[in-house]
Amino acid sequence: MTEPRFTVETARVLAEVAHNRQKDKLKRPYREHVLAVGDALADFDDDIQIAGYLHAIAEDTPITRQALLDMGVSERAADIIERVTQRFHEHPDDYAAFIHDVAKDHDATLVKIADNAHNSLPERVQALAEKWPDKPPVSRHDDARPVLYTAVPREEVEAILRRINPHLLPELDELVSE
Template identity: 35%
Template sequence: MDWVAHARALATEAHASQRDKAGRPYIEHVARVAAAIHDDDAAKAAAWLHDVVEDCPQFADRVRDFPQPIHDAVTLLSRQSAPDAAHYYANIRQHPLALKVKLADIADNADPQRLRLLDPELAGRLQEKYSAALAELGERRSPQKTGSPASPQQRLQQMMEAARTLEQLVRAATGRSTTDCDLPAHQAALIQARDLVFAELEAQMEPEAFMIWRTMYSGT
């Protein structure tokens, strides 16, 4: 059985009448998520199916026909699989196949070109949502001990917000592309502070999650 082809056919049928927030056929998003996964047929099949259980419950029974790893991943990717967001992301984080698909899903949803098609207020809310998801999913497997009462995910969200704020301040202060040596001391210090926060954030996150987050904000 070609499970990838089977998954593609089921997803195409299930999402046939659906549109995304920009008014595009929803299956286009699903296809891009699947296309982003290489050399892993189980993950690619799960990517085709990743929204079927949640968004097309009338087709959920047919997902049970797939091999157990694919079925389990698709089940975890449904919001109904957990009582709240914390448990939802924790379960995905512990399942490599589901995690691979979820990161590809966020990468596509957070693509700056897609966000620019939306109302700015909605795009901003979605950016915050995807940042929170990446904080939950993107923590390094062996995080450094900080001594902070905040959880590692909360610390990542705090650093993400600090990095965004510093980036906005740098852009407002400089107003142009320049080097540190061209700037007054206080502006150069601001750039240095931004770069330090970005470097620490990168050190605390898995590379793929960090790049998704960085791309989302660099292009909008």
């Protein structure tokens, strides 16, 4: 008898439960963010979708890579999760270096594009700007997009943006020509 496979739906439920009581910078339920990132990757294979739902699990919960593997998460999905977890990088405080490292891996780049796009939703950017008027809310996200968008095929970026943040499509057109 084979063990049950760790599915996309399992990842979605785990993400919801693992982040259930967490809040984002705007005091909104953080699970909404992780679910949106996973949902934005619906056009891609299971490992990429699983990594999307679980992209913040190693950063924001006590769940380890080994625990994920023990639950049945594939090595590939665990690798993607690890690559998009900033604290695992050589220089975790250097966001630009982190983004360049993520962009070396196709699958991790897709997850990071979805994460970036959700964090860059107009209503979110506006709410952050109102909360902290002296601090540009997403300048690091703005700076990351050209690196991420040029690391994978344009149609893949477009598929993600159409699902999660269509407001970024004109910027994609400016950054990446056909």
